[in-house]
Amino acid sequence: MGKAARESIEIRQVRNYPGRAVGCRDKSTYLPIGGRVVVKRSSLLCIIAIVCLLSCKSDNISKSEAIAQCPVTCSVVHRYLLESNPSGLNHVEVWKNQYGPGLKLSTDHYEIFTTLMKPLILCQVPEFMESAYTAYNYQLPEPIKTKSKSVVYLFADRRQWEHFTRDFAGEQADIFCQIKAGAYYHDKACVAYDIGWQRTLSVLGHEGWHQFSDQYFTFRLPSWLDEGIAMLFEAHTNVNGTYYFESSNNAYRLNALRRTLSKGQMIPLEELIATHPGDVLATNRAEAVMAFYSQSYALARFLREAHFVRQRRTYERLLEDGLNGDWPLDEVSKRIAADRNIPRNVLWNHIIGLVLFHEYIGRDFEPVEKEYLAFCQQITR
Secondary structure: OOOOOOOOOOOOOOOOOOOOOOOOOOOOOOOOOOOOOOOOHHHHHHHHHHHHHOOOOOOOOOHHHHHHHOHHHHHHHHHHHHHHOOOOOOEEEEEOOOOOOEEEEEOOOEEEEEOOOOHHHHHHHHHHHHHHHHHHHOOOOOOOOOOOOEEEEEEOOHHHHHHHHHHHOHHHHHHHOOOOOOEEEEOOEEEEEOOOHHHHHHHHHHHHHHHHHHHHOOOOOOHHHHHHHHHHHOOEEEEOOEEEEOHHHOHHHHHHHHHHHHOOOOOOHHHHOOOOHHHHHHOOOHHHHHHHHHHHHHHHHHHHHOOHHHHHHHHHHHHHHHHHOOOOOOHHHHHHHHOOOOOOOHHHHHHHHHHHHHHHHOOOHHHHHHHHHHHHHHHOO
């Protein structure tokens, strides 16, 4: 959705990348990429102490009042992270802010500012984000070279999140604050709050793709493609300390797609590629929202999986050309596609999305739509 409120879900199993030390562990513990927390008995006393301290509240008050109200929790969690050396975490320091006691976690590709004082989750967030970054790159023929670290804000509760959003998002704050439970990407930052361990990681994986594509792609992706790919990164599993992103395990999107199919409410492809999610959300029609997101998720999968060799190369070329600014657009359309200040509304998506669909996927919608609908039926059986 670019700079508007979004949902989240995901894709692609990350395999064949070098192993990396993981989780909260001593130096003898070594696991492949992922994030299962490995806690030895000697660590439990420290964890119990931290959990007891977490009864301190961090309300939306001034920095000095927040630190005075809960002075011990932040320093204890800070020390715990330093001593446990979680995988993916390069550095941790105190983050002074007006929302609550906070920490700044630095990884190879991210700076994570957080008021969430749950040590077991914080042990996993750095490696999760780094694994997601690896998976984002896996969508491209070649990994990109990072220009700078991406910024993530992770708040302890909704009250802090809303307070920050009012300060940070300007005129768009009211739109973001309508999100019932989730996160958003705005002005180069992902902004989330704790909505439960697994769901929090899911929205970070989703919004992280929007951040990745916005920061590194020359051209902005049309909404159906940007949202479709982002949903591929929210459904995740952790097996023996390894994170996997697999689109086929996205039960939420698959169930929504199944309901849309059964009710005969599928959006025609030509309409889908011109749709902006903000316009769908504005209708306040749950069925329309469900159809747009589930069909965009299915369309991204269709391009990657159906007729695998042919479609996968088309998918990669579409993204690679968007990354490098090589889409076959006229000069006016190129300026529109590259300008982050122009909203991706229905007209934007129709102009850019239609050209891209014709150039990379097919000029005749009818046979493509027939294959796409068959694919949707297949993955929802």
